[in-house]
Amino acid sequence: MxxxxxxxxxxxxxxxxxxxxxxxxxxxxxxxxxxxxxxxxxxxxxxxxxxxxxxxxxxxxxxxxxxxxxxxxxxxxxxxxxxxxxxxxxxxxxxxxxxxxxxxxxxxxxxxxxxxxxxxxxxxxxxxxxxxxxxxxxxxxxxxxxxxxxxxxxxxxxxxxxxxxxxxxxxxxxxxxxxxxxxxxxxxxxxxxxxxxxxxxxxxxxxxxxxxxxxxxxxxxxxxxxxxxxxxFIGSPRMNLIPATSWRDGDGLRIVVPGGEVRFRPAGTMPPDGAAVQLGLRPEQMAVAGGVPLPAICDTIERLGAVSYLYARLADGTAVTAQVDHALAAASIGAQVSFALDASRALLFDASGRRIA
Ligand SMILES: Nc1ncnc2c1ncn2[C@@H]1O[C@H](COP(=O)(O)OP(=O)(O)OP(=O)(O)O)[C@@H](O)[C@H]1O
Ligand SMILES: [Mg+2]
CATH class of the missing domain: 3.40.50.300 (P-loop containing nucleotide triphosphate hydrolases)
Incomplete structure (x- = not known):
C-alpha cells in the first residue's frame, strides 16, 4: 500500500x-x-x-x-x-x-x-x-x-x-x-x-x-x-444559519436573532457592536428542553417515525428546520410554536461565513 x-x-x-x-x-x-x-x-x-x-x-x-x-x-x-x-x-x-x-x-x-x-x-x-x-x-x-x-x-x-x-x-x-x-x-x-x-x-x-x-x-x-x-453542506437536514447581530456583553457577546437572543463567549476576536453575523444551529439543537425560547410559525411537519422535522419561519421570515419530539410534531400548520435553542452547542459565523465561535 x-x-x-x-x-x-x-x-x-x-x-x-x-x-x-x-x-x-x-x-x-x-x-x-x-x-x-x-x-x-x-x-x-x-x-x-x-x-x-x-x-x-x-x-x-x-x-x-x-x-x-x-x-x-x-x-x-x-x-x-x-x-x-x-x-x-x-x-x-x-x-x-x-x-x-x-x-x-x-x-x-x-x-x-x-x-x-x-x-x-x-x-x-x-x-x-x-x-x-x-x-x-x-x-x-x-x-x-x-x-x-x-x-x-x-x-x-x-x-x-x-x-x-x-x-x-x-x-x-x-x-x-x-x-x-x-x-x-x-x-x-x-x-x-x-x-x-x-x-x-x-x-x-x-x-x-x-x-x-x-x-x-x-x-x-x-x-x-x-x-x-x-x-x-455536511448534515441532513442542513444546519440552520440564522441572520443575527452581535453586541458586546461583559466578556461575551449577545447575539440577537429574529424573536430572541443567545449569549456567547467567542474564542477569537470579538466582532464590533452591531456586526452582522450568522448563528448556526443544527435541527436537533432547535427544540431542546430548557433551551433559549424562540417563537416561530409552523410551515410543514415531516413525521418520519423515529424523528419529526418541523419547518418554520422566524419573526423576520427566515426559514428554519427543527428536529422535534411528539409534542411539537402535533403542531398544526400556520400555528405559532416556541423553539428552545440549545445555545451551548450553537456556532457563530461572520457575514462572510468565517467561523467566529
Ligand atoms: N473538458 C472541460 N472543458 C472545459 N471545462 C470543463 C471541462 N471539464 C470540466 N470543466 C469545468 O470544470 C469545472 C469542474 O468540473 P467537474 O466535472 O470537475 O465538476 P464536479 O465537481 O465533478 O461536478 P458534478 O458533481 O456535476 O459531477 C466545471 O465548471 C466544469 O464546467
Ligand atoms: Mg463529476
Whole structure:
C-alpha cells in the first residue's frame, strides 16, 4: 500500500480554473471522499490523479514516485465510473478478466483471480451471464470487480452509485464500505451526496469552486466546521444559519436573532457592536428542553417515525428546520410554536461565513 500526495495541483480550462492549488496527502489504506456541489471540481481532480487529465500546475506523487507526467497505465490505479460501461457481448467472467488479458496474464492466472474476486463480490453464481441478465447493482459490482482483479495501488470511484435506485444505493454503499475493510486498499471516492460521504469516509475533503474548504473525519466536520459553507453542506437536514447581530456583553457577546437572543463567549476576536453575523444551529439543537425560547410559525411537519422535522419561519421570515419530539410534531400548520435553542452547542459565523465561535 502506498500513499498519494497532491502538491499545489491546479487545472485550468481556458479562463476557468476548475481546480485551484490543491494540497492533500492521502494515507495508505485510507478511504477519502471528495464531496461538494456540482461543478466544484471533484471529477477533474480525480481525473488528474488517474492521469486522464493533464495538470496545469502542481505535482502528483504515488509513494515517493512523481507521476505527474506518467501515463494512466503506469500509475497502477483503477477507476470505477458512474456509467459502468461493461462489454455487452462478454460474460461477467470475461468482463472482469479483460484488463488482465490486456496485461498478458495466463488463462489460469486470470481464471483464478476472477474467481477470487467474484467470491468477494458475491458474483460467483453469475460468472457465465451477460450484463443484460444482471440487475443494476450486480452490474456495478462487475465494474468494481474489473478494478479489483488488477490489484491496483489505489481505487478511484467517481459517483459509482448515482445510476442506482435509492434502496440499491444504500446496499451498495455498505458493500463498498465492507470492500474497503476487506481489501484494506487506498480509495478515493467522489460524490455530491453528503450522506454517502459521511457513511463511507475515513476523511472527507469538502470542495467548493475548485478549492478545499476543509478536510477532516466525518464527525469532525459535523461538530467543528471551519466555515458556514461546510456547516451547511455536511448534515441532513442542513444546519440552520440564522441572520443575527452581535453586541458586546461583559466578556461575551449577545447575539440577537429574529424573536430572541443567545449569549456567547467567542474564542477569537470579538466582532464590533452591531456586526452582522450568522448563528448556526443544527435541527436537533432547535427544540431542546430548557433551551433559549424562540417563537416561530409552523410551515410543514415531516413525521418520519423515529424523528419529526418541523419547518418554520422566524419573526423576520427566515426559514428554519427543527428536529422535534411528539409534542411539537402535533403542531398544526400556520400555528405559532416556541423553539428552545440549545445555545451551548450553537456556532457563530461572520457575514462572510468565517467561523467566529
Ligand atoms: N473538458 C472541460 N472543458 C472545459 N471545462 C470543463 C471541462 N471539464 C470540466 N470543466 C469545468 O470544470 C469545472 C469542474 O468540473 P467537474 O466535472 O470537475 O465538476 P464536479 O465537481 O465533478 O461536478 P458534478 O458533481 O456535476 O459531477 C466545471 O465548471 C466544469 O464546467
Ligand atoms: Mg463529476
Amino acid at each position: 502506498t500513499n498519494l500526495t497532491l502538491r499545489g495541483v491546479t487545472k485550468r480550462f481556458g479562463a476557468t480554473e476548475a481546480v485551484s492549488n490543491v494540497d492533500l496527502e492521502i494515507l495508505a489504506g485510507e478511504m477519502v471522499v471528495f464531496v461538494g456541489p456540482s461543478g466544484c471540481g471533484k471529477s477533474t481532480l480525480l481525473r488528474m490523479i488517474a492521469g486522464l487529465e493533464p495538470v496545469s500546475e502542481g505535482r502528483i506523487e504515488i509513494g515517493d514516485r512523481d507521476v505527474t507526467q506518467a501515463e494512466p497505465v503506469e500509475r497502477g490505479l483503477a477507476m470505477v465510473f458512474q456509467s459502468y460501461a461493461l462489454y455487452p457481448h462478454m460474460t461477467v467472467a470475461e468482463n472482469m478478466g479483460f484488463p488482465l488479458e490486456m496485461q498478458g496474464l495466463s488463462k489460469e492466472e486470470i481464471a483464478g483471480r476472477v474467481r477470487a474476486t467474484a467470491q468477494t463480490l458475491q458474483l460467483q453464481d453469475h460468472l457465465d451471464r451477460k450484463p443484460r441478465a444482471l440487475s443494476g447493482g450486480q452490474r456495478q459490482r462487475v465494474a468494481i470487480g474489473r478494478a479489483i482483479v488488477r490489484n491496483p495501488v489505489a481505487f478511484l470511484f467517481d459517483e459509482p452509485l448515482s445510476n442506482l435506485d435509492a434502496e440499491l444505493r444504500v446496499q451498495m454503499r455498505l458493500e463498498i464500505a465492507r470492500l474497503h475493510r476487506d481489501l484494506k486498499a487506498t480509495m478515493i471516492y467522489v460524490t455530491h451526496d453528503q450522506v454517502e460521504a459521511m457513511t463511507l469516509a475515513d476523511r472527507i475533503v469538502v470542495l467548493r469552486g475548485g478549492r478545499i474548504e476543509q478536510v477532516g473525519a466525518p464527525l469532525e466536520l459535523y461538530d467543528n466546521p471551519a466555515n458556514a459553507f461546510v456547516a451547511g
